[in-house]
Amino acid sequence: MDKNSTYTLNNGYQIPIVGFGTIIPKGVETVDAVKNAIASGYRLIDTATAYDNEESVGQGVREAIDENGLSRDDIFVTTKVWNDHHGYKKTKQSIEDSLERLGLDYLDMYLIHWPANKMWHEDWREINASTWLAMEEYYKKGLIKAIGVSNFDGSQLSSLIVDSEVKPVVNQLEYHPGFAQRKAADYSRDLGVNVEAWRAFGGPGSGVLHDLDIIKIGKKYKKSASQVVIRWLVQKEIIPLAKSTNPDHISDNLDVFDFELNPEDMQIIDGISYRKTTFFDPETYHS
């Protein structure tokens, strides 16, 4: 396993095993971060309509392709439909807009960012299915290579599978030490759906990168806390989305393929207790 390794999604498409997250203000900061990430070896770039930076992400991807002698199919670009564009017609518009803003001929993956849920929508099931129908259309036309979801709980995911034709390839979930959603990851994988981890470092104030157990484990392997966290996810076969604007952090976070956490250390990280994070509940989040 190395930084060029991929998983095969349930539709046969390949996805890199580590990704780069882009919740970064649009403009030069995002362009530079994406270019640094690709130059360092990241091949999966994760954005979303809601991040309001697709133009900059697209610019970074295109420039990095030129500057590093790569081709478009070396890079896996994900974006997502936001909650105000659920439903068949609006989702089609959202896909068109994302393609345009990114300046790409196709998307590697498109996700429903948040499910419509029971709390806010009596017809949540129909809404999710009609959003999905638009995505299936673009998938069948080859303009999106893989379609998936984010933040779906078990019943939302299994309902969507029953209500539609193409199975989601990925469920992107909040997943990090202190908030390892094992049940959520397991139900996805039991359905043949790969899991991606958002906010792998726990978000502002979570203390994940200052956790004393993680730092102690890192010292043993001569690795930083962030490298231990990424490696922990890689060993669980969960795709981390590591975000940084610092060029040193960007390359360090991918330098995780020369060590292996032993089962005891994996267990210690699994057992880190819940701390205040940015957890949102898929059943109540305003979608």
Ligand SMILES: NC(=O)c1ccc[n+]([C@@H]2O[C@H](COP(=O)([O-])OP(=O)(O)OC[C@H]3O[C@@H](n4cnc5c(N)ncnc54)[C@H](OP(=O)(O)O)[C@@H]3O)[C@@H](O)[C@H]2O)c1
């Ligand atoms: N689907 C969803 O609902 C959803 C929600 C949230 C996020 N996401 C995705 O997940 C990605 C990651 O989440 P996130 O951006 O919220 O946060 P994150 O990746 O958990 O954490 C980013 C923070 O960690 C710091 N950091 C990164 N590497 C470091 C290192 N080696 N040493 C020290 N500090 C380091 C960064 O600071 P520096 O920049 O200074 O390195 C930044 O402040 C997002 O960018 C997005 O693509 C998806």
